[in-house]
Amino acid sequence: MNDQAIRRIVIVGGGSAGWMAAAPLSQVFGTLPGGPANPVGCEIVLIESPEIGTVGVGEATLPSIRYYNDALELDNAEFMRRTQASFKLGIEFKDWGHVGNRFFHGFGGFGPPIVNRSSVAHWLRLDRAGAMPSYEEWSTAAVMAQRNRFVPPEGGPPSAANSYSYAFHFDAGLYAAFLREYAMARGVKREEGTIVDVSLRPGDGFVTAVTLADGRRIEGDLFVDCSGFRALLIEGVMKAGYHDWTHWLPCDSAQAVPCSHASPHAAAAQLLPAEGDGQARGGPSPSRVPPLTPYTTSTARSAGWQWRIPLQHRTGNGHVYCSSYISDEAAGRVLMSNLDGAPQGEPRQLRFKTGMRKRIWEKNVVAVGLSSGFLEPLESTSLSLVIHGISSLVELFPDRKCEPHLVDEYNRRMTRQYESIRDFIILHYKQTQRDDSEFWRYCAAMPIPDTLAHQIETFRRNGRVVILDRDSFGEDSWYSLYLGLGLKPEGLDPLLKQVNEVTLREHFQRLHTAVARTVDGMPDHAAYLDRLVSAS
Secondary structure, three states: OOOOOOOEEEEEOOHHHHHHHHHHHHHHHOOOOOOOOOOOOOEEEEEEOOOOOOOOOOOEOOOHHHHHHHHOOOOHHHHHHHOOOEEEOEEEEEOOOOOOOEEEEEOEOOOOOEOOEOHHHHHHHHHHHOOOOOHHHHOHHHHHHHHOEOOOOOOOOOOOOOOEOOEEEOOHHHHHHHHHHHHHHOOOEEEEOOEEEEEEOOOOOOEEEEEEOOOOEEEOOEEEEOOHHHOOOOOOOOOOOEEEOOOOOOOOEEEEEEEEOOOOOOOOOOOOOOOOOOOOOOOOOHHHOOOOOOOEEEEEEOOEEEEEEEOOOEEEEEEEEOOOOOOHHHHHHHHHOOOOOOEOOOOEEEEOOOEEEOOOEEOOEEEOHHHOEEOOHHHOOHHHHHHHHHHHHHHOOOOOOOOHHHHHHHHHHHHHHHHHHHHHHHHHHHOOOOOOOHHHHHHHHOOOOHHHHHHHHHHHHHOOOOOOOOOOOOHHHHHHHHHHOOOOOOOOOHHHHHOOHHHHHHHHHHHHHHHHHHHHOOOEHHHHHHHHHHHO
């Protein structure tokens, strides 16, 4: 090590974010017991307080979690078993856009590009001419979800059998414990205690140490703030500031409660009760319990939306809402009257302010997770932002000087991703025809960021999708939202006419048949999951 090398990293806070930060850092800098010394090793200390609970609503994920797990070389079957995980092909949206609407945001594409244009762009051309099934029928992920099937994508040349991706639903607390074992086996030291004081270096204001309630002093060169909404270091000490986005994303509250899980061997999904319907405490009758679905469900409500996340041992539920338009008591009634089964406890109340830190890395403090900002879990982005934050930190890893050019580059990347995800989530609310409540009328009329306005207008005029952040949601995701919410373009890309219409229809028919046949041969999601975890 040179004189300026980082010798100790201190992670402030445990939970999902803390241990998701510790695991890859321990992989890079740690040493396995009995293994050779790590030439770039440094000490990693994680401090967590037993007095402070975790938020624990981030149980649904994006495909980036697979790549994170793979990079850590985690055993997939053990991971599924230890975290009570199920598979996730995407998100089913109900009553978004208008009451009675349903669409699916799946992971993967709608077929290969044609003359360097998206398959969906060509579908739009044919749909305008008439007699085209829904674009979702060319999404293997969407058809799998509709039929409740699952098997991982196959290798080999591009086909309907590998044109999709997937993520997971899991118990966030169990996942944190799983990663804790991983990180501590590679040398991460866990300290239990509550931080009561922070020491700064005279002159430049870098953090040099934190002091715990029992008097222990823990020094460090680089501090990773995973303290959640408290943002103990990045805001409490560094005063990084906060971009408040509640005028664009007005939901500021949530209630979360698990319920008894869906039967993994139910024959077919039944419709859930309508808002306000059902049994206030015990959920619907067993005959109305859906199977173990390989997707998240988001159902729009009068002042927000409700999530449903199926795990092996239970179903996670929550109601995200704006407290200006519905009381906590009424929001709780909506949540409890729309459960699959018996609630497992009382709902937990959460408060939040949507936005992000003005600077996520300041001096020698890097915020990861909720301490860096909060975007409601509508598109399951919380853990993906943790992954992007920690992977960018590893890529841009500093020495003890934390040179400004590295700090600025990190902040640029994270700001771009936060803003791109922010706009994608705003689209769900803004592009609505609902006028049945004051909340939805506000969303329809509210001003939006110029970046999103440009993206919507470009699609509205000629069906082109503008991507401002390649590390965030891709073209097929934006197509899913635009079309699912009922937005169809006034014109089309003129280059689409390069392909003969008859030839194009024959191509789409072949793809349609291939997707249907491929999914027909797949096992039921619960059956596949049962075989996987039983074999581990």
